Amino acid sequence: MIARLRVRRGTADEPATRYQEFAVPFETGATVLDALIWIRAQQDASLAIRYSCINANVCKECLIAIDGEVGYACTTRLHHDAVMTLDPLPGKPVLRDLVTETRPPRERLK
Amino acid sequence: MTDLATDILIVGAGGAGMYAAIAAARAGAERVLLVDKSLIGRGGATIMAQMTVAAALGEECPDDWHAHLDDTLAAGRGLCDENLAALLCRDAPARIREMEEWRVGWARREDGRIAQVTAPGHSRPRCCYVDFLNTGPAVAATLRRRIGQIAAIKRVSNLAVTDLVISEGEAAGAVALDIAEGEPVTIAAKAIIIATGGLTRIYHRNSASANMGGDGHALALAAGAELVDMEFVQFFPIGHLAPRLVGMDPIMWDPFRYKLGGRLLDGAGREFLADYGSDESEGYTTPRDIATYAIQKEVAAGRGSPHGGVYLSFTHVPRSALAAAFGPVIERLKKNGIDLGTVPVEVAPIAHYHMGGIAVDERMATRVPGLFAAGEAAGGANGANRLSGNAIPEALVFGEQAGHAAAHYAAGRCLPNWPSRAGAAAIDQIRSLSEGCKGDIAAVELLEGMREVMWGDVGPFRTAAGLARAIARFEEMRQVLAQVAVPAGQQFNAALADWFELRGSLVAAEAVAHAAAARTESRGAHQRDDFPNTDPSWARSQRLAMTSDGGLMMDTRR
Numbered sequence: 041m042i043a044r045l046r047v048r049r050g051t052a053d054e055p056a057t058r059y060q061e062f063a064v065p066f067e068t069g070a071t072v073l074d075a076l077i078w079i080r081a082q083q084d085a086s087l088a089i090r091y092s093c094i095n096a097n098v099c100k101e102c103l104i105a106i107d108g109e110v111g112y113a114c115t116t117r118l119h120h121d122a123v124m125t126l127d128p129l130p131g132k133p134v135l136r137d138l139v140t141e142t143r144p145p146r147e148r149l150k
Numbered sequence: 151m152t153d154l155a156t157d158i159l160i161v162g163a164g165g166a167g168m169y170a171a172i173a174a175a176r177a178g179a180e181r182v183l184l185v186d187k188s189l190i191g192r193g194g195a196t197i198m199a200q201m202t203v204a205a206a207l208g209e210e211c212p213d214d215w216h217a218h219l220d221d222t223l224a225a226g227r228g229l230c231d232e233n234l235a236a237l238l239c240r241d242a243p244a245r246i247r248e249m250e251e252w253r254v255g256w257a258r259r260e261d262g263r264i265a266q267v268t269a270p271g272h273s274r275p276r277c278c279y280v281d282f283l284n285t286g287p288a289v290a291a292t293l294r295r296r297i298g299q300i301a302a303i304k305r306v307s308n309l310a311v312t313d314l315v316i317s318e319g320e321a322a323g324a325v326a327l328d329i330a331e332g333e334p335v336t337i338a339a340k341a342i343i344i345a346t347g348g349l350t351r352i353y354h355r356n357s358a359s360a361n362m363g364g365d366g367h368a369l370a371l372a373a374g375a376e377l378v379d380m381e382f383v384q385f386f387p388i389g390h391l392a393p394r395l396v397g398m399d400p401i402m403w404d405p406f407r408y409k410l411g412g413r414l415l416d417g418a419g420r421e422f423l424a425d426y427g428s429d430e431s432e433g434y435t436t437p438r439d440i441a442t443y444a445i446q447k448e449v450a451a452g453r454g455s456p457h458g459g460v461y462l463s464f465t466h467v468p469r470s471a472l473a474a475a476f477g478p479v480i481e482r483l484k485k486n487g488i489d490l491g492t493v494p495v496e497v498a499p500i501a502h503y504h505m506g507g508i509a510v511d512e513r514m515a516t517r518v519p520g521l522f523a524a525g526e527a528a529g530g531a532n533g534a535n536r537l538s539g540n541a542i543p544e545a546l547v548f549g550e551q552a553g554h555a556a557a558h559y560a561a562g563r564c565l566p567n568w569p570s571r572a573g574a575a576a577i578d579q580i581r582s583l584s585e586g587c588k589g590d591i592a593a594v595e596l597l598e599g600m601r602e603v604m605w606g607d608v609g610p611f612r613t614a615a616g617l618a619r620a621i622a623r624f625e626e627m628r629q630v631l632a633q634v635a636v637p638a639g640q641q642f643n644a645a646l647a648d649w650f651e652l653r654g655s656l657v658a659a660e661a662v663a664h665a666a667a668a669r670t671e672s673r674g675a676h677q678r679d680d681f682p683n684t685d686p687s688w689a690r691s692q693r694l695a696m697t698s699d700g701g702l703m704m705d706t707r708r
Contacts, residue, residue, distance in 0.1 A: 052641045053641075067394075069393060069394025069396070069486075069487075071396050080592075080644070081592070081595055082595070085592035085593065085594045085595070085635070085637070085644070085645045085648065086639070086643070086644065086645050087644065088642045088643070088644040089644070092188045092189070092192055092193040092359045092360050092361060093192075093193075093197065094358075096198055096200075096397070096398060096399040096400075097396070097397040097398070098192075098197050098198060098290075098399070099188070099189070099192040099193060099197060100192065101188070101189060101192060114396060114397070115396050115397040117396075135330055135641050135642040136639070136642040136643070136644075137642075141330075142189075143189060143307045143308060143330075144307075146298075147190050147305045147306060147307040148306070148307070148330070149152055149309070149328055149331070150152075150331075
């Protein structure tokens, strides 16, 4: 079985210009983050996403918009019945793809 | 290009790094720069710890840090650096009480004392925790709050140190990749503390954060420091395997085994730990290395569970007791389709902690003047097998020592006179990679391949042939580094960060494999199928250093 994802791509200079569609193998229980990690390893290493704890849901870094709802990629289950649309967290400047500027202001260089 | 200057540079902002920053400021350092590849206080292992913290507080019954030390040395199978282990056990109570003053919220008994449970390997109840499964997140949040209140500590997230700069034999600073901007940054520093955590991310099955690929070990080696006990990787025996569990640490089951006596069963539902000499009739007492061994042998003999592990069952425990012990965790498990009252879960060993690391003395100083290490990145205290509950005390106690010692080292020294030619190659490397590299393989794909090799050939069971195969594969991968594809791009170019992770992880992987190949015996977490017995003549640590051409050199002398 296959899950299909539409992922918004773009950089700070050209934010949110396009969606790219990926097909990933579906396994019961798999998460959106699993799919994004699979895409990075198997199809497109340039896809940018923030995550640290992988799926313990303690680092809280992987917050994005999934089908229009804000959620953690690491705990949102993948589904295979319809295309899932992934966007960067709304209201934050985009750095690249699904990565937004979520660092506290005092943790930035500039 | 951004040029930073600081008294003390701390690389890695987990428990050890954050505590080192607090201690350095307390010891008088005016400028402390705390940096992390990830976000400050959100990556690393501390925040992942859902378990317990060992300290001889004596809240449940009389205790003494010497008794904690005895248990630590016994668990270490004769290989602990006794001075480091003593430091850990001696100072743990002060650090744990200080965390309480900082409102971490240790779980309490009904009489108001701090609750302490008996984790495996401890001679008495000594391990405190924050309910429910919240120990690490509570410790991390407490430290984050604390460093935010100290003006001397400057924090920078998404800054990956790629090279240390050593000038005239002394630590002088670092070159780093500003991941957000894709640009090199120079950092002049009077002293440096490596607090990058362990290296378990280099294994296929791991309970690590994404930023624990052993890059700190590679930095230390290249700077001239030694690594010690690299072959000893703790495989946590009952890491979650199936059904798929998300939103929780895969090693969450241990505290429930102490509290409720979860039973380990083979694929046919039979208890098997007694076959390996471990009597659990009086409770859960089997040390991690023995439990890992038993589970792997059951699976190898064809007696495993469907996904290649064994069963952990709580079905004999009344539902009221499950609800009391698990609290809100019951609901989180239900969301994962797990009802502990009716079905067992499947568990299997998972790379969890690395006993080895950067060789340091009791001041956390490496042999390179001005270069210190703390936390899981520092080796020696835990010997061949870590006692459960010793990781967070190690982070706090060693962080304290390192921060204090680095502040004293830096006091009265001038800022090293650089950047100069010293950092030029490292700066050029970042610039040229961000312009893009044509290649036929992605770093992240090679990283996956490396993790498979580590799991298969440098995992819980090792042989001379497997280790030689792994070393050869890592050498090949190192040659391929120059042909790795990096798409051009600066801002948050993930592939650029992957390239540096791969370069560091390959050094760490080779170091583990070389040390494992040289140790021709089985001891603690290092199990050789071709040398199954412990050899008393091997009751000594091995050290590794880097040669001038980038190779690894073993030194088994003490």
